[in-house]
Amino acid sequence: MKNPYALAMDMQRRAWESAAEVAEKSRVAPERTETFHDVGVGETPSEVVYEENKLRLLHYESQTEEQHDVPILVVYALINKPYILDLQPDRSVVKTLLESGFDVYLIDWGEPSPLDRSLTLEDYVDRYIDNCVDVVRERSSQESINLLGYCMGGTMSAMYAALHPQKVRNLGLMAAGLCFTGEGGVLEQWGAEEYYDPEKVTDTFGNVPAEFLDVGFALMDPVANSLTKYVRFYENMDDEDFVENFARMERWLSEGIDVAGATYDQFIRDVYQENRLIENELHLDGKHVDIENIEMPVLQIVAEYDHLIPPGASKPFNDAIPSEDTEIMEFATGHIGMSVSSRSHAELWPDVCAWFEERSQIEESLEAEPDTPTADDEAADAALAEDVAGDETGADDLTAITGIGDAYAADLREAGVETFEDLATADAADLAAETGLSPSRLEDWIERASDR
Numbered sequence: 001m002k003n004p005y006a007l008a009m010d011m012q013r014r015a016w017e018s019a020a021e022v023a024e025k026s027r028v029a030p031e032r033t034e035t036f037h038d039v040g041v042g043e044t045p046s047e048v049v050y051e052e053n054k055l056r057l058l059h060y061e062s063q064t065e066e067q068h069d070v071p072i073l074v075v076y077a078l079i080n081k082p083y084i085l086d087l088q089p090d091r092s093v094v095k096t097l098l099e100s101g102f103d104v105y106l107i108d109w110g111e112p113s114p115l116d117r118s119l120t121l122e123d124y125v126d127r128y129i130d131n132c133v134d135v136v137r138e139r140s141s142q143e144s145i146n147l148l149g150y151c152m153g154g155t156m157s158a159m160y161a162a163l164h165p166q167k168v169r170n171l172g173l174m175a176a177g178l179c180f181t182g183e184g185g186v187l188e189q190w191g192a193e194e195y196y197d198p199e200k201v202t203d204t205f206g207n208v209p210a211e212f213l214d215v216g217f218a219l220m221d222p223v224a225n226s227l228t229k230y231v232r233f234y235e236n237m238d239d240e241d242f243v244e245n246f247a248r249m250e251r252w253l254s255e256g257i258d259v260a261g262a263t264y265d266q267f268i269r270d271v272y273q274e275n276r277l278i279e280n281e282l283h284l285d286g287k288h289v290d291i292e293n294i295e296m297p298v299l300q301i302v303a304e305y306d307h308l309i310p311p312g313a314s315k316p317f318n319d320a321i322p323s324e325d326t327e328i329m330e331f332a333t334g335h336i337g338m339s340v341s342s343r344s345h346a347e348l349w350p351d352v353c354a355w356f357e358e359r360s361q362i363e364e365s366l367e368a369e370p371d372t373p374t375a376d377d378e379a380a381d382a383a384l385a386e387d388v389a390g391d392e393t394g395a396d397d398l399t400a401i402t403g404i405g406d407a408y409a410a411d412l413r414e415a416g417v418e419t420f421e422d423l424a425t426a427d428a429a430d431l432a433a434e435t436g437l438s439p440s441r442l443e444d445w446i447e448r449a450s451d452r
Contacts, residue, residue: 042083054110071103077152202261210256
């Protein structure tokens, strides 16, 4: 048995050490509080090159003298701000892609207002993403571009590639929810049809509040999210770098985004509960999201310890599509760790960049024989014929007006708006009734058309 005197001295020593530790942490606490207020995120230089509703398309400043021929458009989820992909300079997916010679664009969805509660997956996939893709294609002079979708953004990117395969050269899917047959983890179980009715949530709230989603995500690992991380913060309070990284992540977690009610309802029912995407039964606004069209190269990046989108909710998709060039990169990290952990950037992302690089070079030697028209030639001739016909009828290129992409221009033409003058003299309320577009958006376009 230990000597009582020695035991008492040992207890006193530990008390002194604890008191000294508390005193030191108390001393640095004000500085760490200031760090939380001043920490920077999403600092890689960029410019906004396209805007539509709340959406902004960011184009990042090149960091290499030469770039790969095919640019990358990054599509993030609707439920958080996208700067998780550019969280800090040494752990930034965006910066890593730039330093590897890619021309990088990213969609910042913004946050839907109560007026946007009726936005559907059709709006996000077949309008917003399509318009952004067209902007990137035009700016890069490429017929098809690279898509890299993360989380829900990956699911939507897969839908887009199925709808517009001719515009997607290579498809990267990062922790994307694609297959829900019992391997989708806790969220799939909680969201099962017998337990959960998303319409009750949207009927109550309209748009689904970020706070509602945050509680659900936190409850998936309550000990880690409510206790463990704060213990680690206390233990590392004297480490300024640790505190800065912690503050960045906490800021991102606290800045969640509401989700448009109709999109949430549709996503839960069609993707999670009825598994329509991988079953090839999904339709958006009457259009079949036919995954048999996904013949381009596909890379899946999955996290071994992802509790939000487990590997089983992603990997089977590669076997369900006809692409002959598919690959899965599985890494020992979590859902967020694949974009922010130092080990992911050291070991995973060089391989991802190499995969895209190998498939992003345009080979000029593959030109067709002059006397042998190709399918592309015929398509170009048809497009030229349309342009000529449009010129003869006096039609204007409505997409020249900021905010009007190809999909919106088609809607306007179906409503009889062929020229800038037609648009400038249109009644916003009447046109909204014919096209289903919001009056405020149409009023903005009408004003822009009047200035031409």
